[in-house]
Amino acid sequence: MDVYLPIAAVTQDVFVLLALGLCVGFISGIFGVGGGFLLTPLLIFIGVPQAVAVASSANQLVGASLSGMLTHWKRGNVDFKMGGVLSAGGFVGSAAGVALFTLLRRLGQIDLVISLSYVLLLGTLGTLMMIESVGAIVRARQPGARRRRLHQHTWFHGLPFKVRFRRSKLYISALLPLGLGFGIGVLSAILGIGGGFLIVPAMIYVLGMPTSVVPGTSLLQTVFIAASVTVLQAMTNQTVDALLALIMLLGGVVGVQYGARYGAKLRGEYLRVLLALLILAVGAKLLVDLTVPPDSRYSIVVRE
Amino acid sequence: MIRRWGLVLIAALLLALSGAARAQQLVADLTSHLVAITTGFTGTSVVLFGAIEGGGDIVVVVRGPERETVVRRKSRVAGIWLNTRSVAFANVPNFYAVLANKPVDEIVPANLRQLHEIGMDNLKLNPAEKAKPGDITEFRAALIQEQQRGGLYDKQPGTVNFLGDKLFRASLDFPATVPTGTYLIQVFLVRKGDIVAAQTTPLIISQTGLEADINDFAQNRALLYGLVAVAMAAVAGWGATFLFRNA
Numbered sequence: 191m192d193v194y195l196p197i198a199a200v201t202q203d204v205f206v207l208l209a210l211g212l213c214v215g216f217i218s219g220i221f222g223v224g225g226g227f228l229l230t231p232l233l234i235f236i237g238v239p240q241a242v243a244v245a246s247s248a249n250q251l252v253g254a255s256l257s258g259m260l261t262h263w264k265r266g267n268v269d270f271k272m273g274g275v276l277s278a279g280g281f282v283g284s285a286a287g288v289a290l291f292t293l294l295r296r297l298g299q300i301d302l303v304i305s306l307s308y309v310l311l312l313g314t315l316g317t318l319m320m321i322e323s324v325g326a327i328v329r330a331r332q333p334g335a336r337r338r339r340l341h342q343h344t345w346f347h348g349l350p351f352k353v354r355f356r357r358s359k360l361y362i363s364a365l366l367p368l369g370l371g372f373g374i375g376v377l378s379a380i381l382g383i384g385g386g387f388l389i390v391p392a393m394i395y396v397l398g399m400p401t402s403v404v405p406g407t408s409l410l411q412t413v414f415i416a417a418s419v420t421v422l423q424a425m426t427n428q429t430v431d432a433l434l435a436l437i438m439l440l441g442g443v444v445g446v447q448y449g450a451r452y453g454a455k456l457r458g459e460y461l462r463v464l465l466a467l468l469i470l471a472v473g474a475k476l477l478v479d480l481t482v483p484p485d486s487r488y489s490i491v492v493r494e
Numbered sequence: 495m496i497r498r499w500g501l502v503l504i505a506a507l508l509l510a511l512s513g514a515a516r517a518q519q520l521v522a523d524l525t526s527h528l529v530a531i532t533t534g535f536t537g538t539s540v541v542l543f544g545a546i547e548g549g550g551d552i553v554v555v556v557r558g559p560e561r562e563t564v565v566r567r568k569s570r571v572a573g574i575w576l577n578t579r580s581v582a583f584a585n586v587p588n589f590y591a592v593l594a595n596k597p598v599d600e601i602v603p604a605n606l607r608q609l610h611e612i613g614m615d616n617l618k619l620n621p622a623e624k625a626k627p628g629d630i631t632e633f634r635a636a637l638i639q640e641q642q643r644g645g646l647y648d649k650q651p652g653t654v655n656f657l658g659d660k661l662f663r664a665s666l667d668f669p670a671t672v673p674t675g676t677y678l679i680q681v682f683l684v685r686k687g688d689i690v691a692a693q694t695t696p697l698i699i700s701q702t703g704l705e706a707d708i709n710d711f712a713q714n715r716a717l718l719y720g721l722v723a724v725a726m727a728a729v730a731g732w733g734a735t736f737l738f739r740n741a
Binding site for chain 2: 255413428439447486488491494
């Protein structure tokens with residue numbers, strides 16, 4: 191059954207879109223990641239214009255992360271104060287990101303920047319995960335390996351504007367989560383990702399938050415940043431395809447549930463090797479697409 | 495003084511009369527003045543029909559809505575293909591087709607083709623920003639080529655069929671990707687290398703249905719659209735948690 195996506199201006203089979211949402215949802219359920227970094231490239235592969243893929247992914251993320259956040263909230267694992275500060279930084283970051291996006295679009299370089307950023311991001315992330323998970327598998331076979339310290343004190347603990355985050359049991363400078371939120375906001379606007387795979391390690395290793403409140407709090411800031419990106423993209427670039435986002439979301443929310451249950455049965459290290467391979471494969475495909483000579487060297491864009 | 499004005503008035507009347515007489519040499523219309531693009535639109539045809547008086551040839555020019563259009567050229571930099579140069583053209587018709595009952599070159603002399611922008615080579619495409627003359631020629635050719643690749647500029651002139659020596663008809667074909675907007679269909683009656691009559695008929699191509707409404711909403715009430723998009727996603731996300739709560 192074909193559906194015409196009004197903003198993307200392409201016709202797609204609704205079942206292909208649902209299946210795509212289901213698969214990405216399943217993967218995010220297994221690995222506990224947002225999946226935006228897979229959804230956007232996959233949408234590009236099936237022919238959705240880059241700019242629309244990014245903005246619609248952000249729209250989809252609002253629902254997907256809200257669903258996850260509510261589950262964590264019920265268990266009391268959300269630090270709202272920390273989430274609020276992160277989101278405040280995220281609002282500014284997303285505004286800056288959308289402005290940059292608009293400028294790049296005007297210059298005709300947005301598609302290149304999206305693809306290249308994904309190649310860099312997925313390449314780095316995939317490689318790091320591969321090294322980390324293979325290392326974990328090796329360490330697991332050698333008993334008596336030493337544990338890493340969770341909370342280290344470094345220069346940024348000397349920053350001003352210290353705030354107490356009671357739920358996270360932290361007394362740190364508000365500039366840290368603000369800066370972190372800003373960075374995620376920029377990335378979210380340009381890449382359509384929630385940035386969970388970046389902010390989760392940052393919360394644990396940079397901020398020193400207890401791991402129990404990290405997923406819920408990270409999802410909370412994703413809800414707000416994704417919502418902010420969606421509204422700003424809709425206002426400045428008109429690239430948000432709400433219909434596309436909704437279809438992906440329907441497949442996604444179902445996929446997440448089954449993925450989470452399936453993931454619980456698998457061993458973490460092996461799972462991460464699989465995810466790392468998947469991430470590297472998507473990055474490689476994007477890189478190859480950039481190097482293949484185009485059908486025509488010329489392209490035309492009609493300005494409204 | 496009064497006599498002079500009177501003369502002018504008579505001259506104007508005469509001109510108007512002759513104009514009316516000329517107009518009667520050519521009458522043309524479309525079977526439809528509105529094309530609605532709905533879901534599953536795969537292109538359409540509109541029939542142009544008309545009659546002429548006193549013989550001659552018919553040339554039809556179909557021009558789509560005009561927009562500023564940017565042409566970009568990719569080059570290979572460090573193994574990656576990226577847009578390196580561009581030229582923006584002002585008022586580029588988004589659709590262009592010429593139809594005639596004979597090869598256009600045989601009917602209309604070069605100066606008139608140029609004046610009335612009949613034929614791809616005679617389209618007036620002016621750069622919207624400063625550009626090098628060499629670039630303009632190259633990118634102008636690329637613009638036409640890309641529009642042809644997209645099926646929006648005719649590769650070959652279409653045909654106008656005469657039924658007897660007075661009645662004519664032509665089929666105007668529009669592909670699935672046809673841009674929306676107001677089209678102008680110019681019909682020229684040419685006799686002995688001279689345009690003796692001309693008529694311009696508008697054609698409106700617009701989207702209708704749910705998709706059009708969504709598009710319209712997104713363009714004209716962008717903030718509200720963004721908020722609604724966020725709200726819908728939030729409701730779907732919340733609904734999912736609710737559904738799977740007991741699962």
